Amino acid sequence: MxxxxxxxxxxxxxxxxxxxxxxxxxxxxxxxxxxxxxxxxxxxxxxxxxxxxxxxxxxxxxxxxxxxxxxxxxxxxxxxxxxxxxxxxxxxxxxxxxxxxxxxxxxxxxxxxxxxxxxxxxxxxxxxxxxxxxxxxxxxxxxxxxxxxxxxxxxxxxxxxxxxxxxxxxxxxxxxxxxxxxxxxxxxxxxxxxxFPRRPSDARIDWSADTRTVLALVRASSHPFDGAFTTVDGADIVRVFEASQHAPDYDFCAVPGQVCFRLGADPVIATADGMVVIKQCGSEGRDSEETKSFIAASLRNRLI
Missing domain, CATH: 3.40.50.170 (Formyl transferase, N-terminal domain)
Known part of the structure; x- marks a missing residue:
């Protein structure tokens, strides 16, 4: 044919x-x-x-x-x-x-x-x-x-x-x-x-959403696309390509987007109903490991 x-x-x-x-x-x-x-x-x-x-x-x-x-x-x-x-x-x-x-x-x-x-x-x-x-x-x-x-x-x-x-x-x-x-x-x-079409700006993470929604956005926006994104205190843009849920064995109080602690080298971030572990990410001039260290430099950091 x-x-x-x-x-x-x-x-x-x-x-x-x-x-x-x-x-x-x-x-x-x-x-x-x-x-x-x-x-x-x-x-x-x-x-x-x-x-x-x-x-x-x-x-x-x-x-x-x-x-x-x-x-x-x-x-x-x-x-x-x-x-x-x-x-x-x-x-x-x-x-x-x-x-x-x-x-x-x-x-x-x-x-x-x-x-x-x-x-x-x-x-x-x-x-x-x-x-x-x-x-x-x-x-x-x-x-x-x-x-x-x-x-x-x-x-x-x-x-x-x-x-x-x-x-x-x-x-x-x-x-x-x-x-x-x-x-x-x-x-x-x-x-x-x-x-309808999606564009890169639609992939901004809303940390006040529930954990399942945040993780779905990361998975839907990852490679070959530009990644879900957030900022560190409204400044440096961080692109997130892989993340997972973390379920602590205690109750907690945290502001959505707050850096709670590290799990190994991975920063753990509060959501509306739980926590998310950032496993692969990047930012301008930094590779994934450097970006994770930058995010987790202080528990007072907020992802916005």
């Missing part, structure tokens, strides 16, 4: 090469500028196009590329993380349309940053759905679904690693199902949850 490639991320690059290894032909490659935390850029997609002898298109304006799509002979396109909604003409330009790898459990999780929101919402699993793109966001019929269990120890990096592993096989399985059994409509009885 002749397959177009539309989108960004190394995940899409690996999926395209995996499909090529399985006998599919890359018909065109279209991308646009990546997000700062991505590990693949426009030059990587240009290299993919060169390897396949396919046209390379670098523009966010999908409508301008429709003629190139059609002339490429593509029967279907695969997409990961295209940043804009796609209009009717390109969506109907290819016989089987555009297949999107959606990092969410459709039809429930629709929108942006679904795995991050799933962690924040204390879900029990995250989904990966290959579906046909339509004018309505993440609402098209699907071809393939898979899931990963998550719990109170799952970090966003764990989910991304799973997506990296699963997405190439998911696209391959979806292409195999195009002819039979074909597309399956999403279940209209499930009420959608629209998730």
């Amino acid at each position: 002749r397959v177009g490639v539309l989108g960004r991320t190394s995940m899409l690059l690996r999926a395209a090469r995996w499909l090529a290894d399985r006998g599919h032909e890359i018909a065109f490659v279209q991308t646009c500028p990546p997000e700062p935390h991505y590990d693949a850029g426009e030059s990587d997609f240009a290299q993919l196009a060169a390897e396949a002898g396919a046209p390379f298109i670098a523009t966010r304006r999908v409508g301008d590329a429709v003629a190139a799509w059609r002339s490429s002979g593509a029967e279907v396109a695969i997409s990961v993380n295209w940043p804009t909604l796609i209009g009717a003409e390109p969506l109907h330009a290819l016989p089987y349309g555009v297949l999107n790898a959606h990092a969410g459990d459709l039809p429930r999780y629709r929108g942006n940053a679904c795995p991050n929101w799933a962690i924040l919402n204390h879900e029990l699993r995250v989904g990966l759905t290959i579906h046909r793109m339509t004018l309505d966001l993440d609402s098209g019929p699907w071809l393939y679904k898979t899931w990963r269990a998550i719990d109170e120890t799952t970090y966003i990096g764990d989910v991304y690693a799973w997506l990296d592993r699963e997405t190439p096989d998911a696209f391959a399985a979806a292409l195999d199902r195009l002819a039979h059994p074909g597309f399956v409509d999403q279940d209209p009885s499930v009420r959608p949850l629209r998730t």
Whole structure:
């Protein structure tokens, strides 16, 4: 099958090469500028196009590329993380349309940053759905679904690693199902949850929240993102990448955000209903161990 490639991320690059290894032909490659935390850029997609002898298109304006799509002979396109909604003409330009790898459990999780929101919402699993793109966001019929269990120890990096592993096989399985059994409509009885984009400033830790909420924010904001963050007395910014709950064997009184003591080298911070151990962090000019020593230099320090 002749397959177009539309989108960004190394995940899409690996999926395209995996499909090529399985006998599919890359018909065109279209991308646009990546997000700062991505590990693949426009030059990587240009290299993919060169390897396949396919046209390379670098523009966010999908409508301008429709003629190139059609002339490429593509029967279907695969997409990961295209940043804009796609209009009717390109969506109907290819016989089987555009297949999107959606990092969410459709039809429930629709929108942006679904795995991050799933962690924040204390879900029990995250989904990966290959579906046909339509004018309505993440609402098209699907071809393939898979899931990963998550719990109170799952970090966003764990989910991304799973997506990296699963997405190439998911696209391959979806292409195999195009002819039979074909597309399956999403279940209209499930009420959608629209998730909106998150930005780095949304990861500020509110120490007056409960421990479970604080830890979920750390896990949802960790690598490959910038980390949850706080400040030491409103000054130095500290980014927290790993933390855990600490349950002392005594009652205590402390202000949320107060540095209570060290557990080994790790500072222990009060929350609204307990304590959190900071295990991995960083700040400007300091590595993790130096940052932890800086935080725990005084019991009068406050994380704000």
